[in-house]
Amino acid sequence: MKVLATAIAIAFGFLTLLTYFFRLPMLVELGRVFTQWAVILVAFALILGLANLLRVHLSRIVRRNEPGMGFSIVVVVTALLVFVIGMLFGLSNGPMTWIFDNMYLPLEGAFFALTAFFLATAAYRALRARNLGTLLMLISALIVFLGQMPFVNVLTGNVTADLKNWLLSVPSEAGVRGILIGVALGTVATGLRLIVGMDRPYSE
Amino acid sequence: MCGTPNKLEEVFCSKCGARLVPLTAAPAAEKIQPTTPIKGLSLPAKPSEPAEPPAVPTDLTQSQEPEPKNWLERLRSAAPADEEAPAQPESPAEPAPVEEASETPSWLKRLRQAPPPEEAAAEEPSPAASAEEKPAELPGWLTTASAQKDQGQEPSPTEEAPGWLKRLPTASEQPSVEPAQPSLQPAAEEPISPATESEIPDWLKNLAPASVQENVAPPAEPALPQPAAEQPPFEPTPSTPAPTTEPVPSWLASIGEEPAPATTEEAKPGEQLIEELEAKQSAFEPAEQVEVPAWLTESETPEEVEAEDIPDWLRTTQPVKPSAAPAAVETAQVPAWIAALKPKTAEPELENEPVETAGPLAGLRGVLPLALAIAEPHAVKPDFLTAQPAGHGRFFESILAAPAVEAAPVAKKKSPRVWTMRPWIYLLLALAAIIPFLLPSDWASIPLPDIKSPAGQFYDKLQQLPAGSTVLMSFDYDPGQAGEMNLQAQAIVRQLIRNRIKIVAMSTIATGPQMAQNILNNATRGNSNYVYGTNYLNLGFLPSEAGLAQLVAGGFPATAKDAQGQDQPLTSFPIAANVKALRDFKLVIELAGSDDPLQHWMEQVQPRAGVPIIAGISASAEPKANAYFSAKQLDAFISGLVGAAEYEMLSNQPGLALISVNVQSVALAVLVLLIIIGNIVYWVQGSRRTQGKA
Numbered sequence: 001m002k003v004l005a006t007a008i009a010i011a012f013g014f015l016t017l018l019t020y021f022f023r024l025p026m027l028v029e030l031g032r033v034f035t036q037w038a039v040i041l042v043a044f045a046l047i048l049g050l051a052n053l054l055r056v057h058l059s060r061i062v063r064r065n066e067p068g069m070g071f072s073i074v075v076v077v078t079a080l081l082v083f084v085i086g087m088l089f090g091l092s093n094g095p096m097t098w099i100f101d102n103m104y105l106p107l108e109g110a111f112f113a114l115t116a117f118f119l120a121t122a123a124y125r126a127l128r129a130r131n132l133g134t135l136l137m138l139i140s141a142l143i144v145f146l147g148q149m150p151f152v153n154v155l156t157g158n159v160t161a162d163l164k165n166w167l168l169s170v171p172s173e174a175g176v177r178g179i180l181i182g183v184a185l186g187t188v189a190t191g192l193r194l195i196v197g198m199d200r201p202y203s204e
Numbered sequence: 205m206c207g208t209p210n211k212l213e214e215v216f217c218s219k220c221g222a223r224l225v226p227l228t229a230a231p232a233a234e235k236i237q238p239t240t241p242i243k244g245l246s247l248p249a250k251p252s253e254p255a256e257p258p259a260v261p262t263d264l265t266q267s268q269e270p271e272p273k274n275w276l277e278r279l280r281s282a283a284p285a286d287e288e289a290p291a292q293p294e295s296p297a298e299p300a301p302v303e304e305a306s307e308t309p310s311w312l313k314r315l316r317q318a319p320p321p322e323e324a325a326a327e328e329p330s331p332a333a334s335a336e337e338k339p340a341e342l343p344g345w346l347t348t349a350s351a352q353k354d355q356g357q358e359p360s361p362t363e364e365a366p367g368w369l370k371r372l373p374t375a376s377e378q379p380s381v382e383p384a385q386p387s388l389q390p391a392a393e394e395p396i397s398p399a400t401e402s403e404i405p406d407w408l409k410n411l412a413p414a415s416v417q418e419n420v421a422p423p424a425e426p427a428l429p430q431p432a433a434e435q436p437p438f439e440p441t442p443s444t445p446a447p448t449t450e451p452v453p454s455w456l457a458s459i460g461e462e463p464a465p466a467t468t469e470e471a472k473p474g475e476q477l478i479e480e481l482e483a484k485q486s487a488f489e490p491a492e493q494v495e496v497p498a499w500l501t502e503s504e505t506p507e508e509v510e511a512e513d514i515p516d517w518l519r520t521t522q523p524v525k526p527s528a529a530p531a532a533v534e535t536a537q538v539p540a541w542i543a544a545l546k547p548k549t550a551e552p553e554l555e556n557e558p559v560e561t562a563g564p565l566a567g568l569r570g571v572l573p574l575a576l577a578i579a580e581p582h583a584v585k586p587d588f589l590t591a592q593p594a595g596h597g598r599f600f601e602s603i604l605a606a607p608a609v610e611a612a613p614v615a616k617k618k619s620p621r622v623w624t625m626r627p628w629i630y631l632l633l634a635l636a637a638i639i640p641f642l643l644p645s646d647w648a649s650i651p652l653p654d655i656k657s658p659a660g661q662f663y664d665k666l667q668q669l670p671a672g673s674t675v676l677m678s679f680d681y682d683p684g685q686a687g688e689m690n691l692q693a694q695a696i697v698r699q700l701i702r703n704r705i706k707i708v709a710m711s712t713i714a715t716g717p718q719m720a721q722n723i724l725n726n727a728t729r730g731n732s733n734y735v736y737g738t739n740y741l742n743l744g745f746l747p748s749e750a751g752l753a754q755l756v757a758g759g760f761p762a763t764a765k766d767a768q769g770q771d772q773p774l775t776s777f778p779i780a781a782n783v784k785a786l787r788d789f790k791l792v793i794e795l796a797g798s799d800d801p802l803q804h805w806m807e808q809v810q811p812r813a814g815v816p817i818i819a820g821i822s823a824s825a826e827p828k829a830n831a832y833f834s835a836k837q838l839d840a841f842i843s844g845l846v847g848a849a850e851y852e853m854l855s856n857q858p859g860l861a862l863i864s865v866n867v868q869s870v871a872l873a874v875l876v877l878l879i880i881i882g883n884i885v886y887w888v889q890g891s892r893r894t895q896g897k898a
Binding site for chain 1: 328330419449458500606625626629630633659681682684685686714715717718722745746747750751754758767768803823826828830831834846849865868869871873874875876877879882883
């Protein structure tokens, strides 16, 4: 069985890779079909995520006497309720839109807004110049913060804005490019290992 | 039988294994089995082959089986041999080879001769009395045989005597048979006449007890192996195994042949014969005084042994006399600390203890006496329950009897409140977010951005689109980032609608299509010129990179439907009639709430689609966007609230973005202030620590 899985992974990966180098009609059509299958599998992964979520919380409800059992009940009930409403009324109709606009959006926004307060507390406690590295990071953070404030830019004559632009364009961009190139090379190596069959995460 | 022909010499069939030669009595020559000779006084060895049936008493002789006759027949057939017929060894493995002397020693001959009748009569009463007392012990064949021998008759084989004995040759015959183990062969009664001194071998002379001459108890003879001829005659018993088919030695045969002494008395029993032999032996008078070595007599001490009698090898191993006691060793002076380590002997306490007299511990001191309760039952004292406990029991009772007193409540020490900055930080940040909303929106006076700035280039790109062209907008952000990204999306959509640009919306995030629909509905509310399906369309969800790869490779699938769920394919919509692939779009606008969707578009779409891409990103993705912008993979981008505010200013549609920027600026100012205060506090505390250490 492991041999079969490895053979399938190698064959499909190699054929898909060939479609990027050769514009043969058969290869193009084959690549398109494989890509459609991948889209279906990725979309199906969302259903699996929902199923796993229900399984975890249902097991917590069944075991009882566990901390957070009440929240698990809310999660399961809400998920099933929204699922049923979506299946019955569709995604773009009234009930689903109302739930999304009046429940999901505000809750998600409020949760995201709390991070600002946590960020402020962390900045007060962590952004301290203990050594040279932290000092440089502190100075960079202050420059970016000041460059994000338009009235400060006006007050400083766009000095802070220019500093911020330079900071983001030169040192920061250099670091980001290095990360991008490294990630790309690692992705190529990992892909080749999967195509060749050296790595078999699907069969372990 | 299978009928397979086999060779004559075959005993078993070569095919079926059946026996071809019937089982018959083996010839005499085949049945002679060599047996190991008996050494000295050892017990007779059990023959490997089933032995002949043992010699049974007279009353059981009828059940006896006939003995093999080969050697007996030979005995009978052979001419009477001399008494000195050679005794041939039975087997080469005999450790005690039989004497090959052809002549029976004269002393043996004399021993065979019957004692005088007077002596025999004198000895008879006791053995006769014993015989009368134990008539059943002596087999009848022996008694009859001896009687017949006395009479000079040959024992009849038809009598009750064992077959082998019946077939023994008569005295006139001197069969030359192979010597057999004399211990296995029942010897017939044969009076033994004393031999002359010259005929007695030296070794036998030496063995003659000196006490015989000195009237001293004979010493214990060493258990030396005796030659076969010297062994005493075997006394047959019912339990002994029957003699084998080995040939009877000549001397034994002659013993049975010689006539018994002329006596009318009945045959002497075996015991009587032995006694006679012993008497004759005791009556034997050696010609010379045999010098018995001193070491052979027990009464002699080693010191009395003459040196000449002790062999050299024995002389050297004489026991060494114990030497005198060694001189007393001087005791060394032992240090006190070592002396303290010396294990103590019995404690002085135990010395006063009585000594145990019974039981396994008898003789020991300090043994605990057995409790009387074990030895005998005892009744429980009636006052056991009411008896006053002693010691700790009384103390425990006093505690229980004491009235319960409630313990005084321990005053909880109020822990000092720890003063922290967290609540002040939260308060400051909340004030920084609320107060600016109460102020006029233009109090921050944001300057107009430069046209060469990224926001300016973004605005230019949108402005360069011809009217009626179609753009693709990807809403790739979560509701959590909607506070920042919705402002960008609304400004862009409003600009596009103003310029009559057709918008096709999609998303690579599951919640993106609904976000896009909200933006489009808000932007087109009250605008009847913008109709869904004609001017704008929502394609729905495409799963991340795989969906983008499919979009690039094959365009929109023919069976795809929009996000509104209308049951009609995309091609049925007018806006999608002329759009089948990405190349048909004039511009792609990516709204990325993080750097991952932007990276997916840059990696999957931009190199292969050949369509310009501009992006509206969150402030957190600005570093990555700068990299793509610098590489000219990204034509333009706007970042965060500031970018939205700049675009609103450029598009001359001030909105919530400008107000949000003011609020954000104040919050950022508070944050900077907190960072500075935190560092000051840290430095001050650090200096105090160093001063304290100093």
